[in-house]
Amino acid sequence: MSTANYGDIIEVTSPADFHVHLRDGELSKLVTPHVHKGGFYLAYVMPNLVPPITTTEMAIEYKKRLKDYSGSSKVEFLMTLYLSDALHPSDVKNWKNAGIVGVKSYPRGVTTNSDEGIESYDKYDELFKAMEVHGIVLNLHGEIPSDHSKNICVLNAEERFLPVLANLASKYPKLRIVLEHATTAAAVNAVKACGDNVACTITAHHLALTVDDWAGQSFHFCKPVAKFPDDRRALHEAIKSGNKKFFLGSDSAPHPSLSKSTATATSGCAAGVYTSPILLPLVAHLLDSFGAIDRLADFTSNFGRAFYQIPAHSGAPKVLVEKVQGVSVQAEYSSGGKAVVPFWASKQIEWQIVNVKE
Numbered sequence: 001m002s003t004a005n006y007g008d009i010i011e012v013t014s015p016a017d018f019h020v021h022l023r024d025g026e027l028s029k030l031v032t033p034h035v036h037k038g039g040f041y042l043a044y045v046m047p048n049l050v051p052p053i054t055t056t057e058m059a060i061e062y063k064k065r066l067k068d069y070s071g072s073s074k075v076e077f078l079m080t081l082y083l084s085d086a087l088h089p090s091d092v093k094n095w096k097n098a099g100i101v102g103v104k105s106y107p108r109g110v111t112t113n114s115d116e117g118i119e120s121y122d123k124y125d126e127l128f129k130a131m132e133v134h135g136i137v138l139n140l141h142g143e144i145p146s147d148h149s150k151n152i153c154v155l156n157a158e159e160r161f162l163p164v165l166a167n168l169a170s171k172y173p174k175l176r177i178v179l180e181h182a183t184t185a186a187a188v189n190a191v192k193a194c195g196d197n198v199a200c201t202i203t204a205h206h207l208a209l210t211v212d213d214w215a216g217q218s219f220h221f222c223k224p225v226a227k228f229p230d231d232r233r234a235l236h237e238a239i240k241s242g243n244k245k246f247f248l249g250s251d252s253a254p255h256p257s258l259s260k261s262t263a264t265a266t267s268g269c270a271a272g273v274y275t276s277p278i279l280l281p282l283v284a285h286l287l288d289s290f291g292a293i294d295r296l297a298d299f300t301s302n303f304g305r306a307f308y309q310i311p312a313h314s315g316a317p318k319v320l321v322e323k324v325q326g327v328s329v330q331a332e333y334s335s336g337g338k339a340v341v342p343f344w345a346s347k348q349i350e351w352q353i354v355n356v357k358e
Contacts, residue, residue: 004293004323009354012297014316015280016042018304019139019180019201019249021272022066024049026336031254031276033071034333039280039319039353042076042310044249047104052082056091056098063099074317074358078310080104080139083118092130101308102137102178103127107144107161121168132174137308140165142179142187143224154225155211158183162190169194176307181206181251183224185234191245199307201249202235202299205273205343207286218260218269219341222253239299240292247304248283252276254340257332261341275343278329282344284321284351296321320355327352 004010017040022032035043045066047053053062059079066077081087081095083105095101108119118124131138142165143157152160165179179191179200191200209226226232238246253272263269275282283300287293305311326348332341 002294003288003291006323006325009320009322010284010293010296012039012280012301012319012321014041014305014312015039015300015319016044016304016310017248017250017252017276017279017300018042018044018178018308019046019203019251020044020276021046021048021251021253023254024062024065027254027256027338027340028065029069030333030335030338031274031340032066032069034277036070036072036075037277038275039321039356040276041074041317041319042078042305044078044101044308045080047080047082048106052084053080054082054084054086056081056094056100059100060098078102078308082106083124083138085123087124087127089126089130092127092134092136095136096134100136101310102139103131104139104141104180106141121164128168128172128175132172135176135309137176137178138168138172139178139180140168142182154223155227158224158227159186162186165190165198166194169198173197178249178307180249181224182235183227184231188234188238188246192243199245199247199304200238201251201304202239202246203249203251203273204275204279204282204286205251207232207235207239207283207290208344218263219343219345220273221260221269221271222251222273223271236290236292239287239295240290242295242298244298244303244306246299247307248300249304250275250279252279257339257341273343274340277333277342278344278349280319281321281327281349281351281353284323285349288323288351318357319353320357321351322354323350324352326350 078101080102142161214220252275254274255270259270329344331345
């Protein structure tokens, strides 16, 4: 592996973000165009709105709104449903025709808008079997709720979840499963130990952050939280290795600036890091920093598309990024009375999008 020199240019065919939050209402109008701004042509959209997306009709209407907001007819939105009792095995056969590709599982209460999340997977046996038959992906927020009586908190909640992943992967060997936004060496090893039906997304911000970066810094606070330096190193090594199980899912999660910057005696700041408007240059910068820049196209397009069986079509857009002396990240984005602060606001990124061949 090697790092790039200033002026080096890398081409990525139709970059794909396999985990993004685009919210709803005025905030969605602000952030949805940033998928394209950040260099991406596929957005795998999370369903944790209020109320959550639990029906085909809700997903179709949400997709229509996103397309209206996106600012580019070339961006493809893939929809997910929120795992709940509202999902019926008999409906699964119709999901793909409606643009629904996956079902997202949120353990109850562990992250943003997860109050209606699950407490047990046992009741979904028939649903998962139907998903196996019809090629629907199961996306897992891989944490269990904190329980201080059992010494479980945000720092080990992911590792405590991993036996659940192993059990699901074994019980449903034809069900494609994605462990979302891995943050630990243990998670990397657990995904490697599973069969080919299991893959894993890694975010840009978890390639940069450790616990020191979010403790006391609200704009770096997300769920799952960034962990220890050796965990971050394991994420780097997973990408450098070229293992096809690991690919980008940004978990870009916008919140109004006030929600991120303030906390009260009874509630903390909002959990989420916002990377969409700078995503491809940011990923290039980070991969370059640990000698994996030659994995950029695989990590941001090829491997994820292969796992989801959504290859880039003939004539798909090609995005060119170039290593430069440094470009400042915009401090804030605002519109319609909403404002969001991106990751690394006002910092320098040494890569930028220089051309798009559409």
